[in-house]
Amino acid sequence: MPLIEALPVGAGTAQWNVWGTVARVVVTDPALVPDAEGLVRDELAAVDGACSRFRDDAELRRACTGGPVTVSPLLAELVAAALTAARDTGGDVDPTVGGALCGLGYDRDFAVLTGCEVAPAVRIFTAPDWRSVRLRGRQLTVPAGVLLDLGATAKAVAADRAAARVAAHLGTGVLVALGGDIATAGPGPAGGWRVLVQDRPGDPACTVRLPAGAALATSSTASRTWGRPGELLHHIIDPRTGRPAARVWRTVSVAAFSCLRANTLSTAAVVRGHDAPALLGGAPSRLVTPGLDVLRLGGWPA
Template sequence: MNGSLSTGSTRVDFQIWSTTATLVVTDPAALAVARHELDDELASIEKACSRFRPDSEINALLRTPGVEVELSPVLNDAMSAALRVAAATGYLVDPTVAAAVIALGYDRDIRALRDMLDQALEVAAVGTATAATRPAPGAWHLQHDAGRRLLTVPAGVGLDLGATAKALAADRAAARITRRTGSGVLVGLGGDIAVAGQAPAGGWTIAVADDHRHAEAAPQTRVAITAGGLATSSTTTRAWRTPAGARHHLVDPRTGENPVPWWRTVSVAAGSALDANAAATAAIICGERAPAWLAAQSLPSRLVDMGGQAVTVAGWPDDEKQAA
């Protein structure tokens, strides 16, 4: 990982999982320990959940379809989170979308897809997308005993925890850092932000934009949170070109296709980064119904349509107010 600590600093930024990570603490003396805890948490999540690592635990269990497998505590927590999210979103966010995502061309790390495009002599299609869509089999086919840490994945069912594992990692890291150091902490992994402990005066101010990598330099709005999490899902950041046309990483499990293009970005504040990200992702898949769906769950949200018009619901401030 990149990123360095300086004496008296409270923040470090680095690259991880083809995205940017941010760690901020309220106590400068806690930063070195906080970084160690964050690195350890990210390594644990990657080893357990990565679809792109042949040696990951999730890939190992998928090589024994139909067999009951005992999970590590980390993968067990990740599966519990993914299945809870699936049920809470009416299976709009479903961990069994692996085959659908691969069929759309997301068959390797997003950086590898972009590198292929960058190296092309002409603007060319990359990835291995096919014309056939592949609806998700459905998370209800999985047999998970969380108490005994057992999971059975039927033959023909793949798993992709990309919609939940990163946000879960942010939540887990923020909680363990606060437990270890007593400091207030913010952990940002891509568009998924978790906070824990005592927030600074006025709360944690977060810049929001279509692309989290440019949000602080060119924010579309700013909000402040004191607890829980905030997540932004977008169709514009993890995107690529394929022989079948432009694609992005969000998939409607019901069709196996990218969702109908209604929202390009959705930001949600919730009790955790996991819940915020799940709601933001489900909202993009919901399409036109998303504002009503988010409002019914009392989740402060900001939705940006394909024309750039922002809609706010459930107490999220209008952009011009820029207040929590």
């Protein structure tokens, strides 16, 4: 996953575990680290309460009832982002794969799931079409029996929102990293934010510089895995099959001017497989094969 290779001179940082990954906030003014961390934690807590698939009290759980429900502005934003990602990718990034993920055993927080010695028996689900979900303003209708999973986009939206909130409230340059999702806001350090892109130790590495306001997302078929020997699964679902996408790419990294857009493209590229380059077009992208060969597109630096 992307990491901050070196802190800008005079910057400060805080990090903690959340959602089965690591949250990190970096601000150009180190005196503002405690306030920035508090703002980011508050934002992540709000997103978790709105759309966690693993909390019985999450608002999204109550909204998946089969009838129209008036939801909070935050949940409406998160669902709208997921539906936009689905539309922009021709359904490659589909929020209605929640049932498929549960059937594959991903039915609890990933930090808990990885502690299981044996994964539940695999059941195959065909994901319903994202177009069956209706959102009109704040009125959400999810067909009966459909379980939404916003994981493919909500973490990216959370990174965008958290970075924007810190910059607006504190007037500082900020980088927020949630695992493979990075968003920046406010004035950046001289020369941009220096980010090391590497999924795991030993994998090919590349350092990029993100200008202020830019974002980066990395989707991986190697990082969030579970199962048994000979049956290793990952979390990026091909909606056409209800199964993990074929491992054509080990990781896909994309830069954009919102983390949501970068994550939409990186996730869809994993699902699209061999057709990913056509999907990505001119977006700065870095694709790594299971054999660790690297394909760079859209001006991604060598």
